[in-house]
Amino acid sequence: MLKRKLARAGLFANGVVFLIATVNGRNDQLHVDSAVVGVDPIVRQLQAFDSSFTDLGDFPSDILANAPKIRLSPNVAKFVKDYNRRNDEALQSIKDRSASHFVMMDSIFIKYHLPVELKYLAVVESELNDKAHSRVGAVGPWQLMPSTARDLALKVRGKYDERRSYSKSTVAAAKYLKDLYGQFGDWLLVIAAYNSGPGKVLYAMKKSGSHNFWAIQKYLPAETRGHVKRFIATHYFFEGDGGVTTLTKKETLAYKNLLTEYFARQRESIEKDKLTGTDVTIATDANPQK
Numbered sequence: 001m002l003k004r005k006l007a008r009a010g011l012f013a014n015g016v017v018f019l020i021a022t023v024n025g026r027n028d029q030l031h032v033d034s035a036v037v038g039v040d041p042i043v044r045q046l047q048a049f050d051s052s053f054t055d056l057g058d059f060p061s062d063i064l065a066n067a068p069k070i071r072l073s074p075n076v077a078k079f080v081k082d083y084n085r086r087n088d089e090a091l092q093s094i095k096d097r098s099a100s101h102f103v104m105m106d107s108i109f110i111k112y113h114l115p116v117e118l119k120y121l122a123v124v125e126s127e128l129n130d131k132a133h134s135r136v137g138a139v140g141p142w143q144l145m146p147s148t149a150r151d152l153a154l155k156v157r158g159k160y161d162e163r164r165s166y167s168k169s170t171v172a173a174a175k176y177l178k179d180l181y182g183q184f185g186d187w188l189l190v191i192a193a194y195n196s197g198p199g200k201v202l203y204a205m206k207k208s209g210s211h212n213f214w215a216i217q218k219y220l221p222a223e224t225r226g227h228v229k230r231f232i233a234t235h236y237f238f239e240g241d242g243g244v245t246t247l248t249k250k251e252t253l254a255y256k257n258l259l260t261e262y263f264a265r266q267r268e269s270i271e272k273d274k275l276t277g278t279d280v281t282i283a284t285d286a287n288p289q290k
Contacts, residue, residue: 063266068258070242073251075214076229083233091237094127101128101141105170112174114181117243120234121191122173124227130164139163142173152176186249188213188228192220195227212248 072080084091105119125143126132138145140163146156152172154162162168180190183198192213193201204219205211217225232246244252 059263059266068255068262070247070255072236072242073214073247076232079229080233080236083230084237088237090127091123091234094123095238098123098128101166104167108167108170108174112178114174114178115187115243115245117235117239117245118174118177120238121177121194121231122170123234123238124230130166130169140169141166142169144169144172144176148176184211186211186213187245187252188248191228191231191245192224196221196224200224212250214248 101122102119105122106116109116109118122128122141125138126141128141130141132141132143133139134143136145139149139161142163144152144154144163149156149163149169149172152175154168154172156163163172177190177194180193180198181187184190184193184201189201189205189211200220201216204216207219208216210216213228217228232242235243235246247255
């Protein structure tokens, strides 16, 4: 639940690196895989769509950079543009202080085999504020309720509240998000369920007869509809593009097929160039995303 700045805008709210964060007066130490920092963001994003994209590092950087882009759904395009324009200053402020938190979150999400872009959910939830506290009792950067936190093995006892620990609460959020994805298999539905609970999402799916977020959204609470859209907008602000967590399952499969076709053409072109002894060229034909 975004508060403060965004609320005023009328919106709801194998080396090792050691990160030290002060939480509730304690030093919160976490081991972070240094390989996380060095992954090419383009490769990381593409590999999120299909584990078969494991050898993308073999491609020249220009071929990677020219891979098909994700089309922003018309259902949310205007919202993303308006949201990021109105909240540019607040989001930039969060971005300026997010580096150490994001490195830690990336490492945890990779450990749990989750898209690292899920970290932007914590921006929407709390502006990355470990002291964030909602009117219904959600606390910390991931805005976990007491019962949910305890179910996820966090200690919540009086003033001692592990929901305020950046690393421990991120581990808990990763477990919860992984469970939700196992239930829904669609990241937009997961984001919706994180906000409203899986019960309301299942109800909306039953009422609409669909598993597509854009088809079921009218049966969801207004806060949940906005929550998913704010997550998509925040993702675009930080990444400059969409990703596996901003698409429906159907959109993800279509984009994965597009990538598969694109890289198959590139390999064919590279092999042809090797045989003829010419410089590598980019096969850009039939690329509907450009």
